[in-house]
Amino acid sequence: MRRYWIQKNQIFQDQVTFKGDQFHHIFDVCRQEVGHHFEVLTEDSHAYLVEVTAVGKKDAQAKIIEERIIASLAKPHIHLAMSIPRYNVFDSTIERAVEMGVSSILPFVSQYSFIRKEKELPAGKEERWQKIIVSATQQSGRGELMKVHEITNWSKMLSFINPNEKNWCLFAYEGQAAKPIFDEINSLRKQFLSNANDVPDNIWLIVGSEGGFSTQEAEEMHKLGLHPVTLGSQILRVETACLTLVSVLKYEFGLMK
Numbered sequence: 662m663r664r665y666w667i668q669k670n671q672i673f674q675d676q677v678t679f680k681g682d683q684f685h686h687i688f689d690v691c692r693q694e695v696g697h698h699f700e701v702l703t704e705d706s707h708a709y710l711v712e713v714t715a716v717g718k719k720d721a722q723a724k725i726i727e728e729r730i731i732a733s734l735a736k737p738h739i740h741l742a743m744s745i746p747r748y749n750v751f752d753s754t755i756e757r758a759v760e761m762g763v764s765s766i767l768p769f770v771s772q773y774s775f776i777r778k779e780k781e782l783p784a785g786k787e788e789r790w791q792k793i794i795v796s797a798t799q800q801s802g803r804g805e806l807m808k809v810h811e812i813t814n815w816s817k818m819l820s821f822i823n824p825n826e827k828n829w830c831l832f833a834y835e836g837q838a839a840k841p842i843f844d845e846i847n848s849l850r851k852q853f854l855s856n857a858n859d860v861p862d863n864i865w866l867i868v869g870s871e872g873g874f875s876t877q878e879a880e881e882m883h884k885l886g887l888h889p890v891t892l893g894s895q896i897l898r899v900e901t902a903c904l905t906l907v908s909v910l911k912y913e914f915g916l917m918k
Contacts (some may be wrong), residue, residue: 662710663691663699664799666806675725677701677711688721698726706731731804737864738764739879739910742818744774746870746899748786754791758807759797761907762916764863765808769818773872779812801842815878822865824885826853830865832882833902834874834889842890842906846913860914865908868882871899 665687667825671678687693697713701723708731711723741758745751745768756910758766770777790809798806813821824830829849831842853861867882874882879889911917 674829742767744771744870767810832887839889
């Protein structure tokens with residue numbers, strides 16, 4: 662069944678109104694017609710099964726038939742801190758991160774990122790990212806939009822992630838002395854969790870762009886108490902590394918139920 666993301670204020674009593682670009686997408690592109698059924702998703706994690714009752718030249722109406730609540734993302738919430746890669750790679754990663762249940766992405770610039778200053782980001786990129794998020798949310802049926810934080814620099818990123826007992830960080834790095842990711846997760850469990858059923862609130866995954874991280878940046882991570890972790894001997898593309906890291910966490914913390 663098709664799903665579409667709408668604003669809660671489009672609903673009045675048991676009626677939903679569609680206008681503008683949304684109307685064009687649903688009724689011109691997707692060819693929904695009177696009598697058709699689909700779901701609409703809202704920002705408060707509600708899903709409504711609706712039936713189209715009227716289609717005009719510029720707007721349409723549908724009546725709500727059923728309502729359900731979409732379960733919130735379970736803890737630990739997974740976040741990606743990404744050194745900006747090539748834009749098509751970042752677009753692809755955003756789409757798949759939504760589908761995989763990532764809570765947020767923090768893009769930052771570093772020594773080897775695709776851009777070196779926050780102001781170099783072309784106009785319209787944030788708008789494009791939001792469209793990708795909405796589209797992937799509709800496809801996957803999750804109940805909340807993934808957040809993409811404002812692009813930041815290296816120093817601010819380090820202060821933002823704030824590693825502690827409830828806010829873990831895993832630094833993906835293929836340099837020397839990198840530990841297998843499972844070993845680092847087990848070490849963090851022993852250090853911070855007293856009960857086998859406990860989980861942290863958040864886990865940040867810090868991932869480099871195509872150029873990776875510099876030795877200096879790796880040393881700064883070490884000063885924060887972050888040990889570099891590896892996913893194996895193969896060199897993975899940025900988007901592959903992100904999906905693999907997220908998959909490992911979802912498996913390790915039972916988030917695939």
